[in-house]
Amino acid sequence: MSGEALLELRGVSVSFDGFRAINDLSLSLRQGEMRAIVGPNGAGKTTMMDIITGKTRPDTGVVRFAGHDLTKRDEAAIARLGIGRKFQKPTVFEALSVRDNLLLSLKGLRSPFALLFARETAEEAGRIDALLETTRLAPHARVQAGGLSHGQKQWLEIGMLLGQEPQLLLVDEPVAGMTDAETMATADLLRDINRTRSIVVVEHDMEFVRALGVGVTVLHEGSVLAEGALEAVSADPRVIDVYLGR
Numbered sequence: 001m002s003g004e005a006l007l008e009l010r011g012v013s014v015s016f017d018g019f020r021a022i023n024d025l026s027l028s029l030r031q032g033e034m035r036a037i038v039g040p041n042g043a044g045k046t047t048m049m050d051i052i053t054g055k056t057r058p059d060t061g062v063v064r065f066a067g068h069d070l071t072k073r074d075e076a077a078i079a080r081l082g083i084g085r086k087f088q089k090p091t092v093f094e095a096l097s098v099r100d101n102l103l104l105s106l107k108g109l110r111s112p113f114a115l116l117f118a119r120e121t122a123e124e125a126g127r128i129d130a131l132l133e134t135t136r137l138a139p140h141a142r143v144q145a146g147g148l149s150h151g152q153k154q155w156l157e158i159g160m161l162l163g164q165e166p167q168l169l170l171v172d173e174p175v176a177g178m179t180d181a182e183t184m185a186t187a188d189l190l191r192d193i194n195r196t197r198s199i200v201v202v203e204h205d206m207e208f209v210r211a212l213g214v215g216v217t218v219l220h221e222g223s224v225l226a227e228g229a230l231e232a233v234s235a236d237p238r239v240i241d242v243y244l245g246r
């Protein structure tokens with residue numbers, strides 16, 4: 001192991017109308033790591049994800065992924081480098097089956113039009129079956145995606161992201177609106193995915209973060225306030241102050 005970071009932010013700042021949403025932020029993720037990002041409303045979590053994916057350009061600082069300078073690339077180029085982002089709201093194709101949603105997501109396919117009218121190849125079928133297993137949606141493969149529960153739609157969208165074979169997944173509040181059982185199943189799902197991919201997950205639900213059992217970064221006012229195991233950061237007086245608004 002070289003120990004080199006897969007993703008590195010160093011001294012990153014960005015201001016909107018003079019307000020510093022991200023303030024000298026530095027954060028580093030190892031290859032194969034899963035990290036949970038927490039922090040009160042307005043801490044800069046979404047803006048940080050926007051900077052990594054190229055949606056927002058930092059005013060200053062370094063953003064590197066697998067040896068590439070992300071600040072010089074647009075969103076499409078960053079996605080092609082292997083960074084996939086799952087937004088909070090699921091955006092699956094409701095009228096299509098679960099299986100066809102996954103088929104459409106596969107990397108390296110012909111045009112979506114050709115796809116829906118041609119039979120899938122054996123290779124594609126194998127990849128879809130694997131995604132159905134990973135996302136626990138195999139029993140629902142032929143169901144219209146619009147008929148899935150909220151949690152299942154989120155899993156399908158995670159499966160569609162995996163179809164793009166990203167090296168790094170950015171996942172934004174995946175368990176918002178989920179039942180407790182779905183929340184725990186999602187923690188299992190992300191742990192499974194983390195066996196082969198790196199993950200950054202932003203989440204407010206501390207039970208979920210506890211179930212993930214991974215390192216936690218606490219953001220506050222656009223910087224890292226604390227980093228470490230959940231037990232340690234949640235006992236940190238500065239973190240308690242920030243969450244209680246003192």
Ligand SMILES: Nc1ncnc2c1ncn2[C@@H]1O[C@H](COP(=O)(O)OP(=O)(O)OP(=O)(O)O)[C@@H](O)[C@H]1O
Nearest residue numbers: 016017020021039040041042043044045046047048
């Ligand atoms: N495009 C923008 N223009 C102006 N201000 C912005 C913009 N984007 C974010 N901000 C401000 O930057 C700060 C950080 O916002 P951000 O959405 O990144 O926080 P967050 O940690 O994701 O919060 P939440 O938990 O509520 O989603 C907030 O004060 C927000 O109002």
